[in-house]
Amino acid sequence: MTKTSIQFKYVQKSFGDNLVIPDLSFTVQEGEFVTILGSSGSGKTTLLKMVNGLLKPSAGEILIGGKKLADQDLVNLRRHIGYVVQQIGLFPHMTIAQNIGVVPKMLNWPHEKIVSRVTELLQLVQLDPDSFADRYPSQLSGGQQQRVGVARALATNPPYVLFDEPFGALDALTRLELQREIKRIHDSLANKTFLFVTHDINEALFLGQRVMVMHDGQIEQFATPEEVVTHPATAFVKELLGTVQQNEQLWGRAHD
Numbered sequence: 001m002t003k004t005s006i007q008f009k010y011v012q013k014s015f016g017d018n019l020v021i022p023d024l025s026f027t028v029q030e031g032e033f034v035t036i037l038g039s040s041g042s043g044k045t046t047l048l049k050m051v052n053g054l055l056k057p058s059a060g061e062i063l064i065g066g067k068k069l070a071d072q073d074l075v076n077l078r079r080h081i082g083y084v085v086q087q088i089g090l091f092p093h094m095t096i097a098q099n100i101g102v103v104p105k106m107l108n109w110p111h112e113k114i115v116s117r118v119t120e121l122l123q124l125v126q127l128d129p130d131s132f133a134d135r136y137p138s139q140l141s142g143g144q145q146q147r148v149g150v151a152r153a154l155a156t157n158p159p160y161v162l163f164d165e166p167f168g169a170l171d172a173l174t175r176l177e178l179q180r181e182i183k184r185i186h187d188s189l190a191n192k193t194f195l196f197v198t199h200d201i202n203e204a205l206f207l208g209q210r211v212m213v214m215h216d217g218q219i220e221q222f223a224t225p226e227e228v229v230t231h232p233a234t235a236f237v238k239e240l241l242g243t244v245q246q247n248e249q250l251w252g253r254a255h256d
């Protein structure tokens with residue numbers, strides 16, 4: 001039986017007079033990989049930040065694992081929610097191992113447990129522990145740093161992981177490689193709910209078991225990639241998909 005993991009009920013968010021999210025309701029099931037796609041300023045980051053309590057809704061209710069977010073201790077909640085962002089913010093003066101182990105250390109895990117968890121996570125994100133554990137962030141490529149960011153977010157084995165444009169700054173090939181990796185990681189970890197914000201339509205369609213298309217703080221469509229492609233629900237979704245087709249046509253023409 002599927003279990004509800006994250007639920008928004010009539011959520012509204014304003015910044016001052018600016019009503020960014022007028023009325024948002026949706027449900028994500030435990031273990032789902034949901035991608036959130038939308039134009040710039042459509043409220044995607046705001047949505048993610050409301051899930052981990054960095055922002056509070058102006059009205060409505062959010063439930064995480066069936067419990068009201070408003071009633072939960074935020075420090076404790078964030079330990080159960082991994083967060084990966086584009087500017088991943090590794091600590092420059094700490095080694096890769098120390099960066100990944102930062103939260104376990106804060107939680108007073110024994111040293112041996114941290115070392116074995118860091119090794120396991122480096123292997124999971126396909127960075128050889130012998131070669132990478134003792135390096136510093138500046139000695140890694142952008143793609144490798146993002147892998148460390150993913151490892152760090154998974155350190156305490158959180159049931160929920162939020163990704164905000166994690167691969168946005170990477171070149172196309174590295175991006176493709178990391179997309180495959182993140183899909184493999186989701187498949188290999190049981191019951192982890194991933195919410196993944198992206199501007200990239202192909203990325204959203206490739207990764208998401210369901211894709212949420214947002215525009216002006218509202219959901220235009222929330223469906224499987226197949227459904228989105230074959231039955232775009234609104235003119236906006238159609239237009240968005242049209243941009244990909246247009247790119248493909250241009251590409252085709254360039255290679256005629």
Ligand SMILES: Nc1ncnc2c1ncn2[C@@H]1O[C@H](COP(=O)(O)OP(=O)(O)OP(=O)(O)O)[C@@H](O)[C@H]1O
Nearest residue numbers: 015018020038039040041042043044045046047199
């Ligand atoms: N802290 C804030 N104070 C005031 N306005 C904000 C704040 N955070 C976001 N906004 C506004 O809310 C709207 C939605 O922003 P948000 O960052 O959620 O969009 P987004 O879909 O993630 O955009 P992008 O794809 O460009 O990152 C924007 O108009 C933004 O200017």
